Amino acid sequence: MTETPTTLAPVRLPARDIDPPTTISPQARAALEAGALGPALEWPAADDLDGWRRAVADSEAMWAPLAADMLAACRSTVETRTLGGVACHIGTPPEAAAAGPVYLYLHGGAFVFGGGDYAKAYAGLMADRIGVTTVSVDYRMPPDHPFPAAPEDAVAAYRALVESHGPARIVIGGSSAGGNLAAAAALMIRDRGLPQPAGVVLLTPMADLTEAGDSFRTNALLDVVLKGTLANCNGVYAAGHDLTDPYLSPLFADFAKGFPPTLVQTGTRDLFLSNSVLIHRALRKAGVEADLHVWEAMPHGGFGAFGLGDAPENAEIDAEVRRFIARHA
Amino acid sequence: MTETPTTLAPVRLPARDIDPPTTISPQARAALEAGALGPALEWPAADDLDGWRRAVADSEAMWAPLAADMLAACRSTVETRTLGGVACHIGTPPEAAAAGPVYLYLHGGAFVFGGGDYAKAYAGLMADRIGVTTVSVDYRMPPDHPFPAAPEDAVAAYRALVESHGPARIVIGGSSAGGNLAAAAALMIRDRGLPQPAGVVLLTPMADLTEAGDSFRTNALLDVVLKGTLANCNGVYAAGHDLTDPYLSPLFADFAKGFPPTLVQTGTRDLFLSNSVLIHRALRKAGVEADLHVWEAMPHGGFGAFGLGDAPENAEIDAEVRRFIARHA
Numbered sequence: 001m002t003e004t005p006t007t008l009a010p011v012r013l014p015a016r017d018i019d020p021p022t023t024i025s026p027q028a029r030a031a032l033e034a035g036a037l038g039p040a041l042e043w044p045a046a047d048d049l050d051g052w053r054r055a056v057a058d059s060e061a062m063w064a065p066l067a068a069d070m071l072a073a074c075r076s077t078v079e080t081r082t083l084g085g086v087a088c089h090i091g092t093p094p095e096a097a098a099a100g101p102v103y104l105y106l107h108g109g110a111f112v113f114g115g116g117d118y119a120k121a122y123a124g125l126m127a128d129r130i131g132v133t134t135v136s137v138d139y140r141m142p143p144d145h146p147f148p149a150a151p152e153d154a155v156a157a158y159r160a161l162v163e164s165h166g167p168a169r170i171v172i173g174g175s176s177a178g179g180n181l182a183a184a185a186a187l188m189i190r191d192r193g194l195p196q197p198a199g200v201v202l203l204t205p206m207a208d209l210t211e212a213g214d215s216f217r218t219n220a221l222l223d224v225v226l227k228g229t230l231a232n233c234n235g236v237y238a239a240g241h242d243l244t245d246p247y248l249s250p251l252f253a254d255f256a257k258g259f260p261p262t263l264v265q266t267g268t269r270d271l272f273l274s275n276s277v278l279i280h281r282a283l284r285k286a287g288v289e290a291d292l293h294v295w296e297a298m299p300h301g302g303f304g305a306f307g308l309g310d311a312p313e314n315a316e317i318d319a320e321v322r323r324f325i326a327r328h329a
Numbered sequence: 330m331t332e333t334p335t336t337l338a339p340v341r342l343p344a345r346d347i348d349p350p351t352t353i354s355p356q357a358r359a360a361l362e363a364g365a366l367g368p369a370l371e372w373p374a375a376d377d378l379d380g381w382r383r384a385v386a387d388s389e390a391m392w393a394p395l396a397a398d399m400l401a402a403c404r405s406t407v408e409t410r411t412l413g414g415v416a417c418h419i420g421t422p423p424e425a426a427a428a429g430p431v432y433l434y435l436h437g438g439a440f441v442f443g444g445g446d447y448a449k450a451y452a453g454l455m456a457d458r459i460g461v462t463t464v465s466v467d468y469r470m471p472p473d474h475p476f477p478a479a480p481e482d483a484v485a486a487y488r489a490l491v492e493s494h495g496p497a498r499i500v501i502g503g504s505s506a507g508g509n510l511a512a513a514a515a516l517m518i519r520d521r522g523l524p525q526p527a528g529v530v531l532l533t534p535m536a537d538l539t540e541a542g543d544s545f546r547t548n549a550l551l552d553v554v555l556k557g558t559l560a561n562c563n564g565v566y567a568a569g570h571d572l573t574d575p576y577l578s579p580l581f582a583d584f585a586k587g588f589p590p591t592l593v594q595t596g597t598r599d600l601f602l603s604n605s606v607l608i609h610r611a612l613r614k615a616g617v618e619a620d621l622h623v624w625e626a627m628p629h630g631g632f633g634a635f636g637l638g639d640a641p642e643n644a645e646i647d648a649e650v651r652r653f654i655a656r657h658a
Contacts, residue, residue, distance in 0.1 A: 008362050010346035013550055017339035021543040023607060033337050214350040214626040215597060218551060221342055268543060268602055277597060277623040278352060284622070285645065292621045293613070294606040297543040316614065 018222065021297040027311035031303035035224030043110075046235025049143040052112065056141075059113045067117035070308075074124030076134075084156035087138040089120040091127030101198070101329035102165050103127075103134045106154055106174030106181040108301065110230055111206075111237035112142050125308075129318045132325060135161065139181065146239035147248055154185035159194065167195035171329045173263075173321070176272070176301060177233075179205025183250035183279070190258055199328035200262040201321055204272045204300050205279060207251040209234040209243040213274025225300040226271040251279050255286035262290045263324040265317055267298020293320050347551065350626040356640035360632035364553030372439075375564025378472040381441065385470075388442045396446035399637075403453030405463075413485035416467040418449040420456030430527070430658035431494050432456075432463045435483055435503030435510040437630065439559055440535075440566035441471050454637075458647045461654060464490065468510065475568035476577060483514035488523065496524035500658045502592075502650070505601070505630060506562075508534025512579035512608070519587055528657035529591040530650055533601045533629050534608060536580040538563040538572040542603025554629040555600040580608050584615035591619045592653040594646055596627020622649050 020029050044051030071078060076093040107114045107122050114122075115138050123136035139153035154172070161170055174182040179202040186200050211229060220228060238248055246253035253259075262283055266276030276292070283290035295302075295313050303311035349358050373380030400407060405422040436443045436451050443451075444467055452465035468482035483501070490499055503511040508531040515529050540558060549557060567577055575582035582588075591612055595605030605621070612619035624631075624642050632640035 008349040008358055009365070010348045011365060011551060011553075013342070013345050013347060015344040016342050016546075018342060018543075018546050019339045020337040023541050023543060023603065029337055036338070036340060212352050214347075214352060217347050218547075218598070222340060222547060224340075268606060269547070273597055274352065274625055278625050281622075281624065281645070284649070292623060293610075294621060294623060295610065296603055296607050316610070320613070 024297050024303075025312050027309060028297070028303040028313050031309045031311055032224055032297070032299070034304075035299060038224070040227035043232035044236075046232050049236075052143040052236055056112060056143075060116060063114075063118050067121040070121035071117075071124050074121075074128050076124045076127035078120060078124040078127075080120060083135065084158075084160035086153045086157045088157055089123035089136040089138060091123035091125075091134040091136065093127045093131050093133075095131055096127070096133045099169075101132045101169045101171060101325050102161055103130055103132050103325065104154070104158055104161060104170055104172045104197070105134050105136045106139065106150075106172070106178035106185070107136060108174065108176035108178045110233035111150065111177040111180075112233055115139070115141055130321055130325065142236040142239065147237055147241055150181050150237075151184040151188055151247060154181055155188050155192075155194075158185060158189060158197065162195055168198050169329050170197045171199040171201060171325050172197050173201025173203065174205075175203035177206050179203050180207065180209075180250060183207065183253075184247045186260060187246055187250060187253050196258075196260050198260065199324060200260050201324065202262060202276070202279065203265045203317070204267070204270055205250075205264070205275055206230070206234075206272060207275040207279040208249045209238060210249060213272075213278060215271060215273035215275075219269055219271050219273055222269045223271040223299040224269075251275070251282060253282075255283050255288055259283060259286070259288045261328050262288060263293070263321065264290060265293050265295075265320070267295045267300070267302075269297050270300045272300055291324065293317070353626050353632075354641050356638060357626070357632040357642050360638045360640055361553055361626070361628070363633075364628060367553070369556035372561035373565075375561050378565075381472040381565055385441060385472075389445060392443075392447050396450040399450035400446075400453050403450075403457050405453045405456035407449060407453040407456075409449060412464065413487075413489035415482045415486045417486050418452035418465040418467060420452035420454075420463040420465065422456045422460050422462075424460055425456070425462045428498075430461045430498045430500060430654050431490060432459055432461050432530075432654065433483070433487055433490060433499055433501045433526070434463050434465045435468065435479075435501070435507035435514070436465060437503065437505035437507045439562035440479065440506040440509075441562055444468070444470055459651055459654065471565040471568065476566055476570055479510050479566075480513040480517055480576060483510055484517050484521075484523075487514060487518060487526065491524055497527050498658050499526045500528040500530060500654050501526050502530025502532065503534075504532035506535050508532050509536065509538075509579060512536065512582075513576045515589060516575055516579060516582050525587070525589050527589065528653060529589050530653065531591060531605070531608065532594045532646070533596070533599055534579075534593070534604055535559070535563075535601060536604040536608040537578045538567060539578060542601075542607060544600060544602035544604075548598055548600050548602055551598045552600040552628040553598075580604070580611060582611075584612050584617055588612060588615070588617045590657050591617060592650065593619060593621050594623075594649070596624040596629070596631075598626050599629045601629055620653065622646070
């Protein structure tokens with residue numbers, strides 16, 4: 001037997017060129033190429049609140065026309081209402097049954113971006129793609145509303161939906177930071193003794209704000225969407241709270257206390273690959289019914305800007321979410 | 330919208346150090362460290378049959394004492410019998426029920442290595458670990474018995490087991506090259522109209538002998554077990570047959586014609602990560618019931634030499650296989 005080494009050395013990787021994958025669709029290849037041309041995003045320091053206010057304003061100005069186009073292109077109707085005191089955008093596809101399931105959706109955007117027009121457009125987009133009534137929560141965000149405002153808003157909207165629809169028809173889901181919030185909200189719901197939702201959908205979730213996962217290093221620069229650490233975003237959201245609090249980093253929750261059936265999605269080039277496989281394993285070890293789906297060479301959020309591209313792999317993600325909701329809700 | 334680029338550039342990665350993961354067990358970290366110290370394996374050219382004969386003899390001499398120790402340490406009993414004309418080693422754990430499931434196991438070893446004493450030891454090892462009667466097929470191998478000898482031997486052993494046990498109690502599985510053979514045998518069984526096994530277990534399978542998957546490049550040098558291409562091994566096995574034949578590369582099969590429920594296992598640092606996620610997606614797209622399990626920072630075959638280490642992550646793989654067999658067989 002080899003003796004256990006007392007010190008651990010890094011793996012030294014030489015400079016290398018990674019050829020474009022031949023094992024994905026042409027649209028996915030084009031999305032990787034386009035993404036590689038974009039600059040790495042830079043964020044204000046976690047305590048630079050004015051810097052964050054400017055970054056949010058810039059982001060909203062940049063996204064507004066795209067969000068308007070997205071909304072206009074939706075076949076689902078979208079209306080904005082207050083649920084449990086929280087602004088929500090409700091997308092209803094033509095085929096949604098009145099007694100059908102409800103997808104309580106938490107948008108992505110690094111805990112800081114993606115509210116307002118973008119959250120509204122996503123209500124229509126997800127309703128279109130998943131084919132069920134989608135409630136997109138326009139949750140409060142930093143710098144003015146850090147943790148725990150966002151998961152508290154999600155729980156408040158959930159409680160209102162439980163009144164109107166019952167828990168067994170509700171699936172809570174989200175992508176990236178929204179995946180974190182979906183898991184955190186489900187943990188709060190459990191810990192407060194509220195009725196459990198039918199399922200949880202975690203699309204490439206930011207499960208661990210400490211960014212301990214191996215893929216934060218192995219997939220750095222390979223992921224053309226997230227090109228480096230999100231530490232500043234995590235910091236302005238956490239606002240001094242311990243990052244290992246399970247409501248901030250759901251990976252550290254005790255899932256043996258119970259958790260709804262869960263779908264986890266990621267890609268082999270995703271900066272959040274480790275986040276995703278680690279939370280899947282934590283759920284399975286605790287005996288929770290949990291399905292993992294990993295797409296070849298896919299970066300964070302799918303192929304094309306935040307999964308909005310026309311790659312058939314993105315449609316495959318939708319198909320798995322549809323199947324999961326149909327089975328559980 | 331971004332225009333679709335007409336040429337695709339590689340991703341240029343600078344030289345970098347990847348720190349040891351903090352998100353795995355100490356035993357797993359030690360296994361990565363020990364693996365990194367080992368040399369990259371070198372193989373004879375695919376057409377150097379005498380070179381292969383020497384390599385096989387050297388491997389058998391090297392493994393014989395370890396295989397003897399492994400067998401001696403097993404709590405299961407192991408006997409060697411001929412099933413359907415094929416040498417098989419039957420491992421029986423003390424707790425196996427007479428009418429319980431049977432795990433038809435195809436050993437790994439790059440299609441060339443791992444027969445004889447090693448295949449016999451694996452009968453006891455897998456019976457110990459999975460807790461069910463395990464039939465380890467001592468299939469014929471190159472250079473003297475290339476494709477399709479190995480999957481034909483697996484099918485012959487399966488047919489004999491169907492006679493004695495019935496198909497609904499048989500799960501076919503294997504690791505690495507054995508995962509390839511398990512899938513290929515299941516396809517032959519389907520295509521010949523034989524009764525289907527209850528399930529298929531594909532542990533880090535060599536699903537695609539063309540090695541097209543992205544992880545053959547992204548995880549090269551990160552995987553401390555398989556440090557580079559297996560092309561020479563694949564070549565001596567294929568012996569001139571088209572590598573895209575689904576019996577050689579099951580990834581290219583038409584799974585819409587049917588396939589048993591399947592478990593797929595891999596790790597984020599596995600050279601076969603893409604093999605694994607691609608065959609899982611191919612199965613799901615065809616509507617086959619298929620579960621994917623991916624372990625953090627795990628190289629090919631588990632932590633420690635071929636998963637024989639004491640890392641708790643290896644035991645987690647066994648637990649998933651046990652659960653899968655209990656559910657289906």
